[in-house]
Amino acid sequence: MSTVSEDAAREPVISLRGVTAELGSRRVLRGVDLAVRRGEVVALLGANGSGKSTAIRTIVGQVPVTGGEIEIFGTPRRRFRDWARVGYVPQRTTAAGGVPATVTEVVSSGRLSRARFGVLRRADRDAVRHALEQVGMADRARDSVEALSGGQHQRVLIARALASVPELLIMDEPMAGVDLASQEVLAATLREQVERGVSVLLVLHELGPLEPLIDRAVVLRDGCVLHDGPPPRAVGQHALPGHDHVHPHADHAEPTRTGLLS
Template identity: 65%
Template structure:
């Protein structure tokens, strides 16, 4: 169910028959997944279906045991331009137990562009812009440990955005987040898509992000079982095979409810 990019530009993400294991147990059993530049793709499915493992294979934190991975047309093992990717892990404390201010946490998102170079004025401007985008600029000097869960999630998103990534990957960014923060996330993602970024999300439900989703990919037992526009998105009309489409959207809706 691999969908090709819309033009000759290399896909931001391409997995071909990707297989992976964790703790010696097979988790992915042959995933095909493509995310084109400017495309928003949501990974859906029940707990244990392989959603988080899929994105961990994309960023290389879980190695493939079979299949292929490409980032921006470069084989995964040769990819080095990590500043092109912003990653928001599953919700944790943004400070990781280390005393840090909001600004300090977000500034670490610029490190991939520096190696050993000192921060410059444009880095400080980028940090302020990322904080403003998620509504946290006024809390820049506060300790991250003093923030609510939703505010900490905004900080992690700002850290991912600060390098103006071409690919934004988020693992359950809506989990346990208040409605106000969910709407901030939706508005922020809309701005990223408008500038041409690709987005890959793990979600349990689309919620306020529904209008932004181009494709919903439903996983089950480490395999892709459906891949297409989410039901009611307006993208699904004009295709042949109405019965298949109805079955497809039923599957996607079931994926959102698990």
């Protein structure tokens, strides 16, 4: 007989059933089933254009679904309002977005969902400072985000997601274009979150330094789930057998193809 806490642990914090979505006239998701259970770290993998970002964006409501069901913490997505429980890191954009803002201002925006009446109080400012410490950016708190490197930008976006102390993190390629030092900081940050019991769904091109944290991998191909199970084991430089993701920044864009991800 299972205990109450075991049942709670099995309850999905994200559930997609038969989800379809179209962009333009293209069917980008063609019946995706995906579940992330409490405390799980799930990597969403697949070749370029397989629908990973679209799947993530249907969950946070940026892409409308044309069929199927999405639940967040057991609530149908369209009725879900408790976004302070969810930290979202979009596919890398600059944190500045053309608007001059300091690091603190950007990270504070991630705390507004917890602030009463939209006013940041002392506890909120402490949470913002703590989030910056978690990603090793506390010393840059007053700097303009425009002055940061790509990896530092990414750390700030992750701090913004952590500022509401979420129970669920959804991240779209958190390591893309991030220098090695920042990658290590981000891997350590994520490890702390996982130790706290935070559930994580993240799009990755390669498991890389996050590999030890990943419980399960869901591989998409052409808008369908091709694999849902143990993560592919690391091989050589790229952490995926059949790694066939072409990086825009890769020096040699000639991947090995074994079929799993193509």
